[in-house]
Amino acid sequence: AIHGDDQGLMLPFCVAPLQIVIVPILFSKDEKQNNAILKECEKLLNDLKDYKVSLDLSDRSAGFKFNEWEMKGVPIRIELGPRDLEKKQATVSLRTSKEKLNIKLTDLKKKIPELAELNDKKLEDTANKYFKGNIKDASTLSEIKKIIETHRGFVRTPFCSVAMEGKTCADKLKAETGGVDVCGYLFEKQEKPTGNCPVCKKKATIVVYVAKSV
Ligand SMILES: [Zn+2]
Incomplete structure (x- = not known):
């Protein structure tokens, strides 16, 4: 571990074994909507393949997935649910910050370096003392x-x-x-x-x- 908090690891983008995780937010009743969300997630996965990226298709609840990926220190989490799909956006969370960002699907790929830098900057701010020693x-x-x-x-x-x-x-x-x-x-x-x-x-x-x- 390089640094962490009570939610687990925090890692600089460049050394994270997994840099980006995509989590589809699915509601079991609407199969058509679920399929549309999954299709968009697959597309994102392909768009971002230059990074270490994973699409979490396991059956666990979204909350459980969020916890796990936070524990493991994945710097960027991308959520895509029905409301996001409707607005052609994704909800992005950085491991080092609590705020959520809404980013247009078409802008996501080019925003990744900026998001990575933002993640690392916050990590640096909170961990400066730790790094120094x-x-x-x-x-x-x-x-x-x-x-x-x-x-x-x-x-x-x-x-x-x-x-x-x-x-x-x-x-x-x-x-x-x-x-x-x-x-x-x-x-x-x-x-x-x-x-x-x-x-x-x-x-x-x-x-x-x-x-x-x-
Ligand atoms: Zn050289």
Whole structure:
């Protein structure tokens, strides 16, 4: 666990093993309506397939599902019920905030990065103190590997880039460490890097925070 409250885990979007869960709100009597909702949920599932997303089709009550996904720290929950369908919208909840947002179905996909950032920002605000005592420094790949074996928080390391050109290094880091993700955007303050990217050995341009998914 990186952080939590009495409802369970809270996770930054980038390290959450499941980032988005879609929960259909079905009322057993109206089969036609249920089918229309399910169809829309399947469509969303497909739209969002670039993320780690799941559609909860189990028979459990909506309340039970909400609890479970909250416990597991899924950052974004999308509900779709009869009223949402009527308005061509979904009801979105972030794990780190109590408020619910109504978002047009056609806008949902492009809103995900913004929602992820909002989730992480709130997490950062509430957990800042926790994170501060939970960071270790590394400058080589073997150091990162060694620290991550026993440390459940963040590892701070210089890195070549968090733009597209750094993606190869991020992918390689993940592959070679058994699942460590770059979570650089968690911290807004800019730090001056020294040394080189632990992966490609180019001069570092940025300091990033990496962590392993739980
Ligand atoms: Zn690199």
